[in-house]
Amino acid sequence: MSTHSNHPFHLVDYSPWPLTGAIGAMTTVSGLVKWFHQYDSSLLFLGTFITTLTMYQWWRDITREGTYQGLHSYVVTIGLRWGMILFIVSEVFFFISFFWAFFHSSLSPAIELGSMWPPAGIIPFNPFQIPLLNTAILLASGVTVTWAHHSLMEGNHSQAAQGLFFTILLGIYFSILQAYEYIEAPFTIADSVYGSTFFMATGFHGLHVLIGTSFLAICLIRHLKFHFSMNHHFGFEAAAWYWHFVDIVWLFLYISIYWWGS
Numbered sequence: 001m002s003t004h005s006n007h008p009f010h011l012v013d014y015s016p017w018p019l020t021g022a023i024g025a026m027t028t029v030s031g032l033v034k035w036f037h038q039y040d041s042s043l044l045f046l047g048t049f050i051t052t053l054t055m056y057q058w059w060r061d062i063t064r065e066g067t068y069q070g071l072h073s074y075v076v077t078i079g080l081r082w083g084m085i086l087f088i089v090s091e092v093f094f095f096i097s098f099f100w101a102f103f104h105s106s107l108s109p110a111i112e113l114g115s116m117w118p119p120a121g122i123i124p125f126n127p128f129q130i131p132l133l134n135t136a137i138l139l140a141s142g143v144t145v146t147w148a149h150h151s152l153m154e155g156n157h158s159q160a161a162q163g164l165f166f167t168i169l170l171g172i173y174f175s176i177l178q179a180y181e182y183i184e185a186p187f188t189i190a191d192s193v194y195g196s197t198f199f200m201a202t203g204f205h206g207l208h209v210l211i212g213t214s215f216l217a218i219c220l221i222r223h224l225k226f227h228f229s230m231n232h233h234f235g236f237e238a239a240a241w242y243w244h245f246v247d248i249v250w251l252f253l254y255i256s257i258y259w260w261g262s
Contacts, residue, residue, distance in 0.1 A: 008075040010065070017058040024051035059218060066235070067227045077234050084238045088245050091208075095249050098201040099256065105193040106261055113192060117261065122194050123186040124262035130181050131258040134174050135250065141170035142247045145216070145240050152223075155230045164220040167243070171213035178206050198257060205249055212246050215239040 024047055031044030066072035072080070106117045114120030125131060148163025182199075189199040219236045222228065228236055 010071045010076045017054050021054045024054050080234055102197040119192045119194050127258040127262055130177055131254055134177055135254050137170050137174045138247045138250050141167045145243050149240050152233055153230055161223055168213055168216050171209055174209055201253055205253055208246050212243045
């Protein structure tokens, strides 16, 4: 690609990663279907491997462009910021659909549910046990990621690393507790609309926690390699925005599904 241009925008080089990412996603979903029906996880592992390899190489290329080649100028960064904002807005509407389904069914329970909520025969979780602990964990992680962000803006490398490390630990702890909660759940996703809305909403939130934890882990690795400066660290900012979004969604989930819905 020519280094001379008459515009301030960054036009990326030809890349195979969107294609390999699509192949990886298709293979992963096909593997999930095969696993659900035939209890064979070989295709799922292949899809996960392709997707992971694509992620690593795609992120490597973006890191090179932004850190070493200087292609992420101020104008380009503004575009990236708007892209991340619009992505988070799309995620907000994604979760609104689950809340809509939950309140549509819970505010006027059908006769098939026993005209009550939770439906007859469903034993909900105690909102003051693991769900409350998970709420405290995510709120604490919001504090630690903000600590890391302010430390980075002040040029305090070690404190930023510590804040990121503790945020990642809290994210992993949350995921472990949610997995334990799912294992011990007295109902399944097939138990009426309550089970469906509960596991869809909390399950997709759990997936977002795993994605956010991976996002922050990459940022920690980059931070330890001195990829971020006081004025140029949008990769970390995007991860922090995403993590705050995950925190806020959990608060709505806790209040509506765990506490009010129980």
